[in-house]
Amino acid sequence: MTPGLEHFLTVGALLFCLGLAISLSKRNAIGVLMGVELMLNAVNLTLIAFSRFTVSPNPIAGHTFVVFILTVAAAEAAVALALAVAVYRNRETVDVDRLNLLRS
């Protein structure tokens, strides 16, 4: 069977949801971040697949989008880790379920 758009989209969707599941379930902030990165990857995959398969006046837009997503992902990761470090310095943990000073 020849892989078509649907196949790539399926992989993308599954990857996205796996990423979501990870980010929604992991206790460790870094784990959550990994989930987010997976989601972003899934988005990238989807975009590239669309770029490749769909009729578009300007197919390069998908690629461009991906470039920016990569950039943002990097920035986000950096900031996230910085914040995690900041939290760790104060609380000796990056377990998000123990980050509950702020509630109700």
Next chain:
Amino acid sequence: MELSILIFLPAIAAAVILLLPQRLEQQARWVALVTAAAMFVLSVQMFFQFDRDAGGYQFVERHRWVDIGAFNLQYLVGVDGLSLPLVVLTTCLTLASVLVSFSVTHRPRAYFACLLVLASSVVGVFVSLDLMLFFLFWELELFPMYLLISIWGSGRKEYSATKFVLYTIAGSAFMLIGILVLAFDAQTFDIERLAAAEFQDTLLPLGWVFFLLFIGFAVKLPIVPLHTWLPDAHSDAPTAVSVMLAGVLLKMGGYGIIRLCVTLMPEVAHDWDAWMAGIGAFSVLYGGFITLRQTDVKRLIAYSSVSHMGLVLLGIGALGSTGLTGATYQMLAHGLITGLMFVMIGLMYERTHTREIARLGGLARQMPLIATGMVFAGMASLGLPALAGFIAEVTVFLGAFQRFEWAVLASIVGVVLSAGYILWMLQRVMFGPVRHEWDELSDQRHWWEHTVVAGLAALVVLLGVYPALIMDVIEPAMTTLAARLQA
């Protein structure tokens, strides 16, 4: 121009008072007094300038205000036979309130400023001919009331103030919806044009719109079962505020029902007339019965207001010229009488610091003038002829009897109830053996106290023996309205 002066003069005076330096703090009352007196004089002058034969609105001022496409508001004020007497009532009671507040020394600047802003907003409500302007003033009145009750009040003042504000906001929330729907359909906020508009296909059924507006006004009036804020607000408010609250604020409700509900939606008013009359009669009785059980003088009068304002609704429900005139007259009469009543209670409270009927007694001996005033006010309140309340009550009854015999028959029982609670209160508070714990107390003695009591009493008598003075102003407007309603 006169109306704008009436609206803005007190507001400006309030600003002036707030800007007074600390050392002139106690002079705030004089500024307030001069302002209130000027307002009163001006409104009385307007009252006599008013052309009784010409219909429609007079002293009209019209300016564009907000003109954004479909959102078109005007600064449009004017008075007719319905609103003019209420404006005079407002200025009169403002003057009275300022006078009875002459002994206020706690933060007088803020106090008198609030009082004047209150007057300004109430006048604004009565003279606005643009729905949005009306609503604006309607809401504006909340601030000063809230502060006045919560800062200068007594007892559970914060609770009462909050209750008052929340109740009013809730009512006006409904009102706002109604206003918006109406204005959307007629493409205008101008009350005169709205009255002329034929409403078809409104977003909501017109009956609902009526109901929404009605709720807003019923809270203010107040109508059972939306009345429970009133006793709390009254019992904890300072004297002047009780005077204003009972005297003019409640009238905003009745005014609104006539001016907006009935005038703008006559067909719906026709559909709901029996309900209005019925609820009115119910309020009369219910209020009367509950008043009998009150043990706090101010609460007692507050509940009696519920009962008396039921008559307003009864008169409106009759939808005839007599009923409407009677309802309007009842608003005026009740304003003056209850104002006087609260003044008397205030004078008494200032001396005894209690409103518990059980703790009082035999005061007529120690303070005969106050007792006289109280008996007078009580008699007026129970609808004694030759005093204002009687004319109003009987006019309402006569106006409504043709159409709602049972409602009227039920509500005339309220006449006996009112005699019951008023006389019971007088007996317990003023009469009976002297209690020596009150021996030290003085009778009313300041000139402002005399002035207020005498002035209000004189007005109550004037309205009672020469009703034509005011009826002639009210009547043409109401007859026109009634003719529209019959059509």
Next chain:
Amino acid sequence: MNGIDVLGPQISVLLAAGVVIIADSLFPAQRRILPFVALAGLIAAALWTTSWVSRGDYQTVFHGTIALDRYAVFFQYVFAGVTATVVLASIDWVNREGRRQGEYYALLLTVCAGLMFLAGARDLITIFIALELSSIPQYILAGWGKDTKSSEAGLKYLLLGAVASSLLLYGMALLYGVTGSTLLPDIAAAIETNGESYRGLLVVAMTLLIAGFGFKMAVVPFQMWVPDVYQGAPTPVAAFLSVGSKAAAFAVAVRVFFEALGADFLSDDWSMIFAVIAAVSMTLGNLMAIAQPDIKRMLGYSSIAQAGNFLVGLAAISVTGEEFTLGASGILLFVAAYAFTNLGAFVAVIAISQKINSDKIADYAGMWKVSPFLALGLAFCLVSLTGIPPTVGFWAKLYIFNAAVRADLVWLVVVGVLNSVVSAYYYLGVVRVMFLGQPGTEQRFRASPSIAVALTATAAGVLVFGIVPAPLMSAARDAVEIFAR
């Protein structure tokens, strides 16, 4: 028109950011000047915007990715003003914090630039990147404080923000996949031609966009980060969050949903969704705020409810004619009103909380005696939030409800006005505490000049536009006129 000219406001803001950082490191002794550099940048941006307005030179630039229209201009003013107020309100806090001052202002300015980009963005990529430019520095700023709570707030905000923006991105990707373009007008055109057959996908994309924007707007059910972050973040930052990013989210949402997803078969769906979300947000936000003892958290919940009010405008947009103008301009009016009001409230809270070292509403007791100016300002802004005249908040609510009535959303207006009543309960509760409570200390204090200026400016805005709302309304209306078809 060259690019510099077009992006002048953003560039001047970013330039100011750069100058602030450099100045901070070069002349650490002259730190007091930093906020004024930032203000200068913002003023320059505002002036630049004004110069466009005076030229009337509205156009679309950079191949359609950036629109230079009245709409963008309106928001650029709002963002410049908001940032300026926040800068003013931050001075005391930053001085007391005593560290990384230049970076703080620089990041604020960066966020501002991001928001300004967002106002004019007309392309999914630009929107995304501008959104991130405004978000990531905000994550940092939320975690800027010394205490653990701040870091926690920052991390929470970031993690959730990342999830939300992933969802948004996925939606954008799907949208791109369906339409083959990232430019909003092209997307709209593609949907018009053969969008019907992609409806399922479009609905998913739309839902994801709502989630993404809804997160920034802080509407139910995407709002849960709000109270935690508001409470944990430094108060000036919370102020900025509550107004800036919310306003930007609405700015971009109006543009996206109207310009790209305006097709009839979609607009019915999303206007209904927004209506429901609006109702739920108002109700939940208000209900949760009632029993809230922490004022920042309370303002957080209230901002959720307020977001519901904004959404009423969005729900009231039907895509043609006069009604659109009303709904959309209602949002804009609300944005402006909310900016004045909520910032004013926050400025007062910033000042008070710093003095009394507490965010507990109970500790605000008797504030009227301790600091009449701040108490009065805060009370006035809270009244405006309630929507009682003569405040700009009253007009905003009125206008937006009017729009909803015209869009036949009377039920939503009912929910809205009832919620106003609920909100009155807790807003006035604070007023009551301040005015009637007994102060813990008789020590009077004065607001610092910067706070005084910020509070006076916002409160004056609330009052002046409360009395003469027409200019603001016509500005809002002109701003959305470009969308009218």
Next chain:
Amino acid sequence: MMDGFGPSLAFWVLAAITLVAAGGVMVSRNLLHAVLFLILTFVGVAGFFVLLSADFIAMAQVIIYVGAIAVLVLFAVLLTPRSSRDNSETRWAAPGILLAVCLAAIFLFVVHDTAWRTVDAAPANLSAASLGRALLSTWVVPFEIASVLLTAALVGAIMLTRSPEEEAEDALA
């Protein structure tokens, strides 16, 4: 290019690698393992990019994700003590996973329910050059923004991670 056995095989293999690796991230109890799985996933995705004739993006993916982000994460993990490398789930895992499954169902449903109009041949101008042109013409503003964003993130990250001692020193200066 998509035709034929090779790409098909490549697709299935890549899909398997990617998803299994992603699942590995999910199930790993050790954060270190999770990072390694993550890298594997990134690589898999890069493979997809190649398959989709996005060579430049694939390269960027490897460089940025594997080279930058993953390493960053790895360092972060390694810098924290062993006790913090736990990668277990919170009490919200079950509903979270359930929701993810729902969402996946929705996505898959709409993806497969849609009649896609696709092109068989890869569009001509998906080269790195045209990407560069696009970045510098149409999307020049986002491009610039991205640079600002990175700078801001950098500054912010540095500031957030500075130790209190540094802070104090800085404040004194």
Next chain:
Amino acid sequence: MLFLAAEPSAAATPTIDQAVLWAIMACPLVAWGLIALYLRKVPVLAGYAAILGIGAAMALSYATLFNVIDADGGIAQYTHEWFTAGELAVPIGVRVDGLTAVMLVVVTTVAFLVQVYSTGYMHGDPGYGRYFAHMCLFTTSMLGLVLADNLFQMFVFWELVGLCSYLLIGFWFHKPSAAAAAKKAFIVTRIGDLGLLAALLLIWTRAGTFDVTQIQEWAASGEVKSTVVTLFALGLFAGAAGKSAQFPLHVWLPDAMEGPTPVSALIHAATMVAAGVYLVARFFPVFEASSDAADVVAWIGAITALLAATIALVQTDLKRVLAYSTVSQLGYMMLSLGALGYVAAMFHLFTHAFFKALLFLGSGSVNHATNTFDMRKMGGLRKHMPVTYWTFVIGSLSLAGIFPLAGFWSKDEILLDAWRHDRALWAIGAAVAFMTAFYMFRAIFLTFHGSYKGGEPVDHHDPDNHFHGDPAHPHESPWSMKAPLLVLAVPSIAAGWFAYDHMFKDFIEAALPHAAHHGSTFELGIAISSTVIALAGIGTAYALYIQRWADPASIRATFAPLAIVFERKYFLDDLYETVFVRNIFYRGWCRLLETVDRRVVDGAVNGTGRLGRAVSAQLRTIQVGEVQSYGIGVAAGVVVIFLAVILANPL
């Protein structure tokens, strides 16, 4: 405006100027104003001002009377517009005819004499000025009521006399019993006024007028549905029953004796309580038109007369005896009206006013000497106060209906009308006549005969007590008090002689639109029988209290159950106050409603607030502070929104 010329309504009218009629009202009003504003603190002047004002009114009243007599009882009416409210037009005006003129004279004469008396009786009271002010106001109101040409105006003054009655009963307001009695009087009469108000409403809606003449014609025309007339008549009668203390609303009048005695004489014997009778008489054609209503009036009157007379038999308080006697006599008048004896009723009203005022003033004089009204503490006063004694006897004889005193003539006419109308009514009337004679002479014997028992000692610590004699040594009252007694004795003897040649009858019947013959005025058989009955009553009293043929106490013991019923006033007060008002109404119904109001209506409001806080507290717990739960919210939002859209609008 009030004195603008108006067209007199009838052709053969009295020539009296309407200014005179208005002035009759105005004179006491001016006196009131003067006293209230300026003379409160100057007792002497206050008294003189009142006497002067009322005296002037009296003079004008007599002028009016003679003028009307000259016009053969013709009607003069001057109507103006008071106010209009939409369709409602309320007139204000005066009407004078025979009925009015008689009432004017009665009211002003008694009022004048009572004022004179009061200067002595009230001497030294701290509320002296207030007293005269109230009295003036009362006189004004009463005159206004009498002069009114329309029902509305009548109602106005009707209520005003009620007010004055309230103020005067409660004159010694520091006495709890006085304050309570005042309140009771007001409320009970107000209950009756409900009927009057309803009648007012009914007549306006059905006849469109308040005018007396027009209403009379309306009723007499016979074109009106009889139920409407009956309802109207019953409404009027309800009002009259309240004011005139008819069963079951009579309970206030005995309590009203808490007021100063001159007040009782003027208001609660001679004038105000007769207003009810006057009202029914004024609208007599209405009752003529409705026999049902007339029967109700007659029987209520009869019951009242009997009831009150039986209670009076056992009273020990002199004033209460008189009070019940008044109730009884008012019942008599009502009985007469119900029996369509218009003339007899008015005639009895006329004569009764004088002798009952005389009796009350006499009792006041006694009180002045003994500081008490308790007959058990009196006795033998005949020697000490001869003037009082003899005038009191004259009054009693007149009341008992002994030839040729005033009471004989009027009471005789009533019995005659009753005889002709319904024998049962006559029987009751006769029984009452017997009892009347008995209890009056019982009172005389107890008070004035026998030996003096010392009166009530003065409590000098009571600041309100202004008693300045010595109860141990009773003395005759001063001339200011004796003179009115003597003057009143004259009409008590002679007022009945106006029955001569149908003089009174013709005069007063002219006030009715259709001058029918409402009974003849004399029939020997009735006259003799009634005299015998009255003498029997006197004789019985003599036998029991002077000759002691039987011990009253043992008789009481024999009829103990009956005596208790009488002494407890048929338990009506207990029934009303304790059972009905206090327990059923106040503690039951009102309390129930109040509880509902507090718990349910207000409870709903407060409950909403509490609910809000509770919900808030509950809702906030979803903010557990854990970031994943927040993320789940986001994801769930996406799922829910998508599903909602799809479900609402399937693909």
